[in-house]
Structures are given as C-alpha cells and as structure tokens.
Amino acid sequence: MTEETPKPESKPAADTQSTRRLKYGVNVIIAVTVAVTLTALLNYMVYENRDDIRVSWDLTATRRYSLSEQTEQLLDNLDKKVRIVTVFEDPIDQIKESWQNTIDVADLYGRFSDKVTVEHIERVRQVTQYDLFRAELHDRFEDELKPVNAAIDQTVANLEKYDEQSGDLFTALVEALTEEKISREYAEQIGAVTLEFRRYDSNKGSQRKMVETQREEPMPFYSGMIRDLQQDVAIRRRVAMMSQYLKAESADSGISVKAQEKVLRIVESMEKLVPLVSDLAIAEVSSPEEYEQLRRDVESRYPVVLLTDEVIRVVQLEEMIRLSEQQEEGAEVPNLEFLGEEILTGTLVSMTFDKSPMVVFVFSGGSDPLGPSGSWEMRYFQVTERLRNMNFDVQSWSAAPQMGNPQMGIPPRNDPPPVPETGQKAIWVLLPDFSSSDPNRAQMGNIARERAAKHLESRLKSGDSALVMFSISPQASRGGIDPVREIVTDYGITPQTDRLIMQEVQINEEQTTVRTNFPINQWNIDSPITKAIRGLRGILAESSPLVIDDEAGVTPLLSLKEPRLWSLTDFTSSDEKTYDKETAEEEFVIAAAAEKGDVRMIVMGNPVFASDRITTNASRGLERQYNGLTFRGYAAAYPGNSEFFVNSVYWLADLEQLIASSARAQDSRRIDSIEDGTLSGLRWAAWVGMPAVVLVMGMTVWFIRRRG
Amino acid sequence: MNQTFTIARRELISMFCGPIAYVVLAVFALGTSLVFFYTFGPGQEAEIRGLLGFVGRFLLPFIVPAVTMRLVSEEIQNNSIELLMTSPVTDAQVIMGKFLGALAFLAVTFTPLLFFVALLEAFGDPERGPIFTGILGLFLISGFYLAIGTFCSTLTQVQIVSFIVTLAIILTFTMFVDSISSQAWGTPEFKKVMFYLSANRQFDDFGMGRIDLTNILYFASGIGLFLFLATVMLQSRRWR
Numbered sequence: 018m019t020e021e022t023p024k025p026e027s028k029p030a031a032d033t034q035s036t037r038r039l040k041y042g043v044n045v046i047i048a049v050t051v052a053v054t055l056t057a058l059l060n061y062m063v064y065e066n067r068d069d070i071r072v073s074w075d076l077t078a079t080r081r082y083s084l085s086e087q088t089e090q091l092l093d094n095l096d097k098k099v100r101i102v103t104v105f106e107d108p109i110d111q112i113k114e115s116w117q118n119t120i121d122v123a124d125l126y127g128r129f130s131d132k133v134t135v136e137h138i139e140r141v142r143q144v145t146q147y148d149l150f151r152a153e154l155h156d157r158f159e160d161e162l163k164p165v166n167a168a169i170d171q172t173v174a175n176l177e178k179y180d181e182q183s184g185d186l187f188t189a190l191v192e193a194l195t196e197e198k199i200s201r202e203y204a205e206q207i208g209a210v211t212l213e214f215r216r217y218d219s220n221k222g223s224q225r226k227m228v229e230t231q232r233e234e235p236m237p238f239y240s241g242m243i244r245d246l247q248q249d250v251a252i253r254r255r256v257a258m259m260s261q262y263l264k265a266e267s268a269d270s271g272i273s274v275k276a277q278e279k280v281l282r283i284v285e286s287m288e289k290l291v292p293l294v295s296d297l298a299i300a301e302v303s304s305p306e307e308y309e310q311l312r313r314d315v316e317s318r319y320p321v322v323l324l325t326d327e328v329i330r331v332v333q334l335e336e337m338i339r340l341s342e343q344q345e346e347g348a349e350v351p352n353l354e355f356l357g358e359e360i361l362t363g364t365l366v367s368m369t370f371d372k373s374p375m376v377v378f379v380f381s382g383g384s385d386p387l388g389p390s391g392s393w394e395m396r397y398f399q400v401t402e403r404l405r406n407m408n409f410d411v412q413s414w415s416a417a418p419q420m421g422n423p424q425m426g427i428p429p430r431n432d433p434p435p436v437p438e439t440g441q442k443a444i445w446v447l448l449p450d451f452s453s454s455d456p457n458r459a460q461m462g463n464i465a466r467e468r469a470a471k472h473l474e475s476r477l478k479s480g481d482s483a484l485v486m487f488s489i490s491p492q493a494s495r496g497g498i499d500p501v502r503e504i505v506t507d508y509g510i511t512p513q514t515d516r517l518i519m520q521e522v523q524i525n526e527e528q529t530t531v532r533t534n535f536p537i538n539q540w541n542i543d544s545p546i547t548k549a550i551r552g553l554r555g556i557l558a559e560s561s562p563l564v565i566d567d568e569a570g571v572t573p574l575l576s577l578k579e580p581r582l583w584s585l586t587d588f589t590s591s592d593e594k595t596y597d598k599e600t601a602e603e604e605f606v607i608a609a610a611a612e613k614g615d616v617r618m619i620v621m622g623n624p625v626f627a628s629d630r631i632t633t634n635a636s637r638g639l640e641r642q643y644n645g646l647t648f649r650g651y652a653a654a655y656p657g658n659s660e661f662f663v664n665s666v667y668w669l670a671d672l673e674q675l676i677a678s679s680a681r682a683q684d685s686r687r688i689d690s691i692e693d694g695t696l697s698g699l700r701w702a703a704w705v706g707m708p709a710v711v712l713v714m715g716m717t718v719w720f721i722r723r724r725g
Numbered sequence: 726m727n728q729t730f731t732i733a734r735r736e737l738i739s740m741f742c743g744p745i746a747y748v749v750l751a752v753f754a755l756g757t758s759l760v761f762f763y764t765f766g767p768g769q770e771a772e773i774r775g776l777l778g779f780v781g782r783f784l785l786p787f788i789v790p791a792v793t794m795r796l797v798s799e800e801i802q803n804n805s806i807e808l809l810m811t812s813p814v815t816d817a818q819v820i821m822g823k824f825l826g827a828l829a830f831l832a833v834t835f836t837p838l839l840f841f842v843a844l845l846e847a848f849g850d851p852e853r854g855p856i857f858t859g860i861l862g863l864f865l866i867s868g869f870y871l872a873i874g875t876f877c878s879t880l881t882q883v884q885i886v887s888f889i890v891t892l893a894i895i896l897t898f899t900m901f902v903d904s905i906s907s908q909a910w911g912t913p914e915f916k917k918v919m920f921y922l923s924a925n926r927q928f929d930d931f932g933m934g935r936i937d938l939t940n941i942l943y944f945a946s947g948i949g950l951f952l953f954l955a956t957v958m959l960q961s962r963r964w965r
Contacts, residue, residue, distance in 0.1 A: 041961065042961075045957055045960075045961055048957060049954060049957060052950055052953050052954070053950065056946045056947075056949070056950045059942070059946055060921070060939075060942060060943060060946055063938065063939055063942050064921060064939060072937075072938040073935055073936060073937040073938065074935065074936045075854075075934060075935050076853075076854025076855065076857065076858050076934045076935070076936070077852060077854050077855060077933070077934040077935075078852050078854065081934075082933055082934060082935045114770065121933055143907070146907070686770065686771040686772065686849060686850050686851050686852055687768055687769065687770060687771055687849060688765065688766065688767055688768065688769050688770075688771050688845070688848050688849040689767065689848050689849060690767045691766070691767055691848055696765075696766065699762075699765075699844065700758075700762050703754075703758035703761070703762060703837075703840070703841075704755065704758050704759065704762070707751075707754035707755070707758060707837055707840070708751040708754050708755045711747055711750040711751040711754055712747065712751060714747065714750075715744065715746075715747030718741060718742065722742060
C-alpha cells in the first residue's frame with residue numbers, strides 16, 4: 018500500500034482591493050459613528066444632570082453670575098413653566114452695564130432651571146420676533162377683547178351708514194339759505210351749526226381706516242380707538258342736536274316759507290339718523306386696563322416680561338437699579354446698584370401664588386388712602402402700586418359709618434370690611450385716627466376706631482397679620498382710651514401717643530432750635546425687614562415713641578438715637594418748646610415687630626411714614642446731576658420709607674423671600690482720565706505700530722531665508 | 726510624546742516661514758486694536774469682554790481656516806505625506822503635533838491682547854477674573870476651530886477647499902445654529918439643542934467671568950471628536 022502524498026493546504030484567496038476598502042471603510046464608519054454618538058451622549062448626560070453635577074466658578078469680584086441660594090431653591094421648586102423675555106434697543110451709556118447685567122441674570126435663570134426659558138428680542142433688528150411676541154400677548158386677552166372689538170365694529174358700521182345716508186346735508190343747508198334774508202339770531206345759530214357740520218365733514222370716512230390701521234398693530238391701542246370713535250359718535254349727535262335749533266327757530270328767522278320747508282326737511286333727515294349714533298355699545302365699553310398697561314409696559318424702553326400660562330408680569334429696568342450712595346461729582350455715568358436677581362426672584366414668587374395675599378388699608382375718618390380725592394399726605398398710591406405689581410390684592414375699608422344724606426335720600430350705611438377667601442393671607446394696615454385731633458369729629462372718630470379695633474381683634478384671632486400706625490393724639494394726652502392701642506399692648510408694644518419726640522439742635526453758640534423730623538441713615542440689621550435696606554435714606558416726621566416689653570420677644574425695627582432727644586407731652590400748646598430732662602432718652606423706638614403664635618404684628622409710632630408725601634419726594638440734587646434720565650423712583654429722596662413699608666408687608670404675609678436683600682454693587686471698573694495726546698499716541702501705536710512690527714518681522718524672515 | 730512635540734515645533738517654525746502667518750498676525754493686530762480703541766477712553770468700562778466676543782465671533786472663524794488649510798493639505802499636495810506616514814510616528818501623533826503647532830501659533834497671534842490688558846491695568850482697575858476666563862475661553866474655542874480645520878485639512882489636497890469647508894463647518898456651529906435658535910418657529914426642545922450646539926453661546930460664559938463644566942466639556946469633546954476624525958481620515962490613506 019503506497020502512502021498518499023499529502024495534498025498541499027489550500028490558501029484563502031487574497032483580498033481584493035475593493036474588499037479591503039470595504040472592510041476598512043465599514044470599520045471607519047463604525048468608529049466614526051461610535052465616536053460621534055459617544056460625544057453626543059456625554060454632552061447630553063452632562064447637560065441633563067447638570068443640576069446634580071453642577072461645577073462652575075464665578076470669578077467676578079462681586080460674584081454677579083452666581084444665583085443666591087434663595088433663587089436656586091425657588092427655581093428648583095418651580096412647578097410652572099416660566100418664560101422670561103427681555104425686549105431692548107441699543108441701551109444708552111448710563112444703563113448699558115445694568116442692561117447687560119439684566120440679560121446675564123435672566124440667562125442664569127434659564128440655565129439653572131429647565132422650567133425657565135429665556136429669550137432676548139432686539140426691537141429694531143428682530144422686528145418679526147418682536148411683532149410675534151406682542152401678538153402673542155394680545156391673543157391672551159382674546160376673550161376680554163371680544164366685546165370691545167364687537168363694539169368697535171358696530172360703531173364703524175353705524176358711522177359709515179350715517180355718513181352715507183346723511184349725504185351732503187351741509188351743502189343742502191347752505192343752498193337753502195343762500196340769498197335769504199336771515200335774522201341776526203338765526204344767523205348766529207347757523208354759524209354754530211356750520212361749525213359742527215364742518216367738523217363732521219372733516220371727520221367723515223376716516224373711522225374704518227383708523228381702525229384697520231390700528232388693528233394691523235400686533236397690540237392695537239384699543240383705548241385710543243374707543244376714545245376716537247366715541248368722539249366721532251359725539252360729533253354726529255351734536256350735528257343732529259344743533260340742527261334742532263334751526264328747526265325750532267326757523268319760523269322767526271325771517272327766511273322764506275320755501276327755505277323753511279327745505280330746512281325742515283334737512284333737519285328731519287338728520288333726526289332719522291340719530292338712532293344710528295345712539296345707545297351704541299362703544300359708549301359703555303372700555304379696553305381691559307390690564308391689557309393697556311401691558312401694552313404700555315412692553316412698548317417702553319427696557320421691559321423684562323415674565324410669563325406663565327396664567328400670569329404676565331413686566332419688570333422695568335429702572336425697578337432693578339437704584340442710585341448708589343457713593344457718587345462722583347460731575348460723573349457722566351452714575352454709580353448704580355443692581356437688584357435684578359432680587360426683583361426677578363420676587364416677581365417669580367408672586368407669580369406662583371395660589372391665592373394672592375390681601376392687604377387692606379383701614380381708615381377711621383378722612384379720605385380713602387387709595388381713592389382719587391384726598392390729600393397727598395393721606396395717600397398711599399406709591400406703595401400700593403408696588404404691592405399690586407407683586408400680585409397683592411390691595412383694598413381699602415372705611416371703619417367710619419357713613420351718615421348718608423336724608424335730604425337727598427341717601428341712607429346711612431356701614432360698609433362691611435373685605436373678607437379674605439379661605440386660605441388667603443390678609444394683612445390689615447390700620448392708619449392712625451387723624452380725626453381725633455379735631456374735637457368736632459372726635460365722636461365719629463371714636464365710633465370708627467371702636468369698629469376698627471373690634472374687627473382687628475377678630476381678624477388677628479383668625480390668623481391675619483397687622484401693621485398698625487399711630488399718630489400723636491390729643492385725646493390720649495387727655496387720658497382717652499384708644500381701643501386699638503389696647504390690642505397692640507397685648508403683643509408687648511405700647512405706643513405713647515400722648516408724646517411727640519423732639520430734639521434740641523444747636524444753631525450757634527447761643528441759639529438752639531427744636532426739630533421733629535429726623536433723617537434715618539441706620540436701620541436695625543437684626544430683622545430681615547431692615548437688614549435689606551441698610552444704607553438707604555429714610556425720614557421720620559412727627560413720631561411717637563413705643564415702649565417695648567423685652568420679655569415678649571419684640572424686635573425693635575427702627576430707633577432714634579440722637580443727642581438731646583426728649584418726648585413732649587404738651588404738644589397742643591403754643592408755648593415755646595424747650596429740652597425736658599425728665600422725658601429725655603438716648604434712644605426712642607419708633608417701630609417694632611412682634612409675633613404671637615402664627616400672628617405677626619408691626620407697630621409704628623409714625624403716621625405718614627409710607628404716604629405719598631414721603632415716598633414720592635424726589636431729591637432735587639440728584640435730579641440736577643442726572644438731568645434727562647427718566648427712571649421712575651430713580652432719585653427718590655427717601656427710598657428707605659417705601660422699602661420699609663413694602664418689606665414689612667412681605668414679612669407680615671410670611672413671604673420673606675420677597676424681601677430684596679441688599680443690592681449688589683455693580684462694581685463698575687472704569688478707565689481713568691487720559692490725556693488726549695496719550696490716547697492718540699496709544700491708538701497710533703496699536704493701529705499702525707503693531708501691524709508694522711509684524712510686517713517688519715515677516716520681511717526680516719524673508720530676507721534671512723533668501724540669503725540662507 | 727517627544728515626536729508629537731517635535732512635529733509641533735517643526736509646524737510652528739514652518740508657519741513663520743510662510744507669508745500667511747504674518748498676514749494673519751497683522752490682520753489680528755489691526756482688527757483687535759480697532760475694536761479695542763473703539764471702547765477705550767476715559768470713563769469707559771475697563772474690560773475686554775466686548776473685544777473677546779469680537780475675536781471669538783468674527784475673527785477666529787476666518788483666521789483659523791487660514792492657519793489650518795495647509796496643515797495636512799500641503800503635505801498631501803507635495804507628496805510628503807508618504808514620508809510622514811512611513812516615519813516612526815503614529816497618525817495620532819502627526820495630527821496631535823500639527824494641532825499643537827497651530828495652537829501655539831494662535832497663542833503667538835493673541836499677544837496683542839496682552840498689550841490691551843496692560844493698557845487697562847495702567848489706566849484702570851479691571852477685574853482680572855473675567856480677563857482670565859475670557860482668555861481661557863478664547864483658547865478653548867480656538868482649539869475647537871483648529872480641530873475642525875485639522876480634520877478638513879485631511880480631506881483634500883487643495884488648500885482653498887480645506888479653507889472653505891472649515892469655514893462652512895465653523896459657521897454651522899455659530900451663525901447657523903444661532904439663527905435657528907432665535908427663530909420664531911421650532912419646539913422649545915429643538916431650540917434648546919440648537920442653543921447648546923452654538924459655540925458662540927458656550928464661549929459667552931467665559932467672557933462674563935464664569936467657568937462652567939458644561940462649557941469646558943463642550944469644547945473638549947468637540948476637539949477630541951474632530952481630532953479623532955482627522956486621525957481616522959489620515960489612517961484611511963493607507964488603504965484607500
């Protein structure tokens with residue numbers, strides 16, 4: 018048997034080039050796909066989990082790109098989607114930095130929370146976005162604007178019918194009376210009617226175009242349209258009314274019978290048209306105030322609009338800045354403090370209220386502090402506006418019974434106080450009883466005061482809070498009992514309304530004078546209410562001291578510490594006031610806060626602390642320095658008073674997070690003065706010198722290489 | 726590693742032997758000084774945030790393609806790529822070396838910024854934190870664009886094509902996504918993605934004085950990805 022020769026092993030066929038390319042190509046595709054996927058995945062994971070693994074460093078001196086814990090907590094707990102939209106145009110130098118800070122802070126909010134989206138719209142360059150945004154805001158008021166639009170459409174249609182059917186009545190009237198002998202009185206009436214006709218003539222046919230032009234705007238000015246249409250309706254009604262004179266007086270006018278008939282026919286034609294301009298809905302309808310305010314706000318220069326599905330709030334740039342106390346004389350650009358984060362966070366908090374807190378100003382006599390009449394000293398418009406901007410429901414209630422007027426058939430009445438809804442926090446702001454200084458009104462004042470006290474007592478038992486203001490009281494100095502005073506004494510605070518705080522001030526070596534108005538430059542920093550306003554100016558005018566029971570856990574908020582202070586008891590007398598050692602103190606407490614269980618109370622021995630008399634008092638010096646700047650509240654003389662009041666309300670409403678902590682200085686670092694020659698030299702060195710150096714370097718290298 | 730640095734050094738020196746480097750340097754010096762002195766004056770803010778923003782948004786997208794267009798393309802065009810690929814260096818080292826060389830060149834290009842910072846220090850009291858973070862951000866965004874340019878340079882031997890493709894990709898990561906994210910249409914999620922992809926937006930934080938991990942990761946991962954792609958493209962030359 019022969020051995021079989023082993024067959025040579027068969028080698029696999031060599032890969033062709035295309036097979037190799039295919040193999041490597043697929044490898045490459047897979048590798049690239051994996052690399053791209055891994056990169057995308059890594060970025061996605063870090064982005065989605067950035068809350069947990071947030072690592073960032075803020076290297077600015079004032080840490081202005083770091084959100085406070087309070088804001089971070091709020092953003093973490095947001096359960097509604099919020100959109101922040103800043104609208105701007107090229108900012109002027111004075112507020113450029115502030116505006117940039119605003120945009121940066123808004124971006125931080127968007128970065129921190131998925132629930133917050135941020136958008137910046139430059140009004141001039143992003144016209145489409147701006148218009149779309151305004152249209153979106155307009156559409157939110159669709160339901161409220163339906164009756165307005167219906168009234169406008171009805172009026173325009175009726176006015177067009179009126180104009181069409183009236184024809185050329187003016188010409189007809191003139192033709193009828195031409196070459197007629199007319200009495201002087203009748204001629205005067207014709208003159209008056211002619212005027213109305215001319216006015217009417219010039220107005221014809223303009224309404225539809227006006228309305229169409231307005232409606233092309235993303236946010237039409239409905240108030241303006243309504244006003245203009247109401248005027249147009251009034252013009253036509255007047256024409257008809259004036260024509261009645263002609264009819265009535267035509268018999269004695271001296272005109273011919275034929276002319277009289279013509280005039281009568283014209284007037285009758287006018288009378289038939291009167292129903293078209295009578296009882297129109299346009300007379301009763303009005304544009305929603307919220308919409309008009311929003312329109313004005315959005316079209317102002319630098320608004321920041323915050324929107325949820327239910328609520329819209331607009332914060333203006335000037336609300337987010339305030340003048341620093343440190344100002345350079347003659348500086349073109351003022352030093353500002355930036356409150357953007359505090360204001361935005363506060364606004365966000367207010368937008369998430371389930372039930373807006375209620376604030377009720379209770380007055381016992383005199384005019385409504387929130388009403389249109391009444392003196393500046395008794396009004397509280399400025400602080401009310403601030404609270405309403407933060408979504409508080411602010412009302413007023415007169416505890417004084419209304420006597421009525423039997424002769425006019427007006428019965429007496431006692432208006433009941435507002436009643437908070439279930440779960441709604443209410444803060445009762447009791448204004449002092451000014452009427453007690455007038456003996457004639459003392460009795461009515463006493464009744465009102467009793468009513469206010471009774472109501473306050475019952476509301477405090479229900480868990481509401483109160484801010485009670487006292488003024489000096491001649492009644493108290495005569496031993497009268499103030500029932501409200503009795504209530505606050507239970508909280509460890511006793512107002513001494515029979516005393517007026519005074520200070521003896523040296524004018525020169527021989528003469529002294531007394532004063533009752535005191536500037537406030539220092540606030541007690543133990544309370545969050547006053548800690549936040551450290552450094553702000555305030556003023557106290559005609560205050561009474563408070564006696565505090567230290568064991569009741571009362572916190573003094575505001576004290577007067579000046580030399581030669583004393584409290585005057587005989588303030589009604591016209592005798593010269595002199596320093597009284599017996600009533601002198603180093604320190605008088607003017608405002609204090611107390612807590613009893615869930616109930617909070619703040620008592621002030623000053624009657625006009627937050628009235629418009631104080632809070633709208635502008636500082637003339639500052640206005641002169643920055644003339645031309647139009648920021649609201651920018652140059653308030655005593656910003657501390659308004660801040661104190663508003664912060665007190667926030668504290669009483671258990672909403673300390675709304676209290677703006679101290680503003681961050683913007684830490685503006687500016688270039689010092691440079692001589693023109695130096696600046697010019699530096700410019701030329703940079704513009705010409707640097708490129709020249711580069712070119713010389715290049716030429717040198719070229720020469721060297723050429724020679725080498 | 727030594728080979729990488731050797732390649733980088735060689736690349737840097739060769740850049741200064743050509744005219745493009747000096748044109749780039751001169752343009753950068755002139756452009757930045759014009760912008761800087763537009764806002765440099767008594768009472769103005771002592772900061773360079775605006776200048777860095779100008780550099781990042783308007784200068785770098787054109788300077789970087791000019792720097793990177795010849796990195797690998799020239800080697801391919803001159804057929805010196807074979808020599809490089811047969812030498813005892815890996816493709817990754819070649820790419821890394823060229824990238825680092827280009828980055829070093831950009832570092833030299835940025836020297837006028839030091840002059841401007843010195844002026845601010847001399848005539849004002851600028852915050853140093855934002856200056857430091859701004860320059861850090863500038864290097865990161867430059868690195869990102871350089872990585873894109875390096876990758877595009879491996880795609881073709883024609884330098885101008887490399888320039889154009891680099892510019893196109895950079896503009897995609899800047900103007901294109903910025904434009905998309907600011908349009909009225911698009912879902913919020915889509916806009917968020919576009920917002921995140923924008924190199925300009927990622928860079929803005931550095932100018933403000935912030936350093937955020939997500940920003941650093943964006944640029945680092947972008948650099949890594951494009952350098953990897955460049956390496957893969959270079960490797961593919963062996964079997965194409």
